[in-house]
Amino acid sequence: MSLTESAPPAPAPVQSLIAHDTSPQTHDAALHSLAIQIKHNLQYQHNWTALDTHTHSPLTGALLPRPLLSGLPPHRLYVHPDEQIELLKDADRARKANREGGPGALEVKAAPEREWILPARLSEKWTLRRLAEVFDGVSEVPPEEDGTVGETSKWRRTKRVVLATVDTDSTVVYYIVQDGVVKPRQN
Numbered sequence: 001m002s003l004t005e006s007a008p009p010a011p012a013p014v015q016s017l018i019a020h021d022t023s024p025q026t027h028d029a030a031l032h033s034l035a036i037q038i039k040h041n042l043q044y045q046h047n048w049t050a051l052d053t054h055t056h057s058p059l060t061g062a063l064l065p066r067p068l069l070s071g072l073p074p075h076r077l078y079v080h081p082d083e084q085i086e087l088l089k090d091a092d093r094a095r096k097a098n099r100e101g102g103p104g105a106l107e108v109k110a111a112p113e114r115e116w117i118l119p120a121r122l123s124e125k126w127t128l129r130r131l132a133e134v135f136d137g138v139s140e141v142p143p144e145e146d147g148t149v150g151e152t153s154k155w156r157r158t159k160r161v162v163l164a165t166v167d168t169d170s171t172v173v174y175y176i177v178q179d180g181v182v183k184p185r186q187n
Helices: 013-019 029-045 081-097 128-137
Strands: 049-054 064-073 115-121 160-166 172-177
Touching: 013 115, 029 064, 029 115, 029 160, 064 128, 064 172
Parallel strands: 115 160
Antiparallel strands: 049 064, 064 115, 160 172
16 A cells, blocks of 8 residues: 555444344345444443344234344433332332431432334424334333343333434434323423
8 A cells, every 4th residue: 555545444333233234134225223322322331231123013013113123221211200219118118227428319210111202303203103013013111132022110000112212413312202102201
């Protein structure tokens, strides 16, 4: 190589993932690449673990409208309002029982739960019908990596997905979308 020639730039990590992906192509390649991009973002930017790609419904085995992801976030994304009250009461009882160290802060912790992730582009138009098609194909809680269904919290009464919306500049914004009417949280 001469001094005037330069080596081609190395591909971005997510481009390498897409290029080396060997999973079966059951959906449009653009939707599959989008799922890989979101998976990469969740794993390396937000510390999610146990990430899986789903192309078929765990309920019926039918092809999903688009590839979905599932995974375990580093902390709980949504706490049901009634569960929040129970957790606060439990934490207050524990704090009162341990008065030896003086008044301490309430330690409220809810274990993380597996979540469904719906990769989407900001330019897409979502309707209730399209969201209903997604909800029809998923279970309340995503299956574990080995295909078994994990324990369901008594507070998790509706299906929900994390809508992962990607803009043209690769910015990803996450929204929790729940199926049906959900009791609002109190602040």
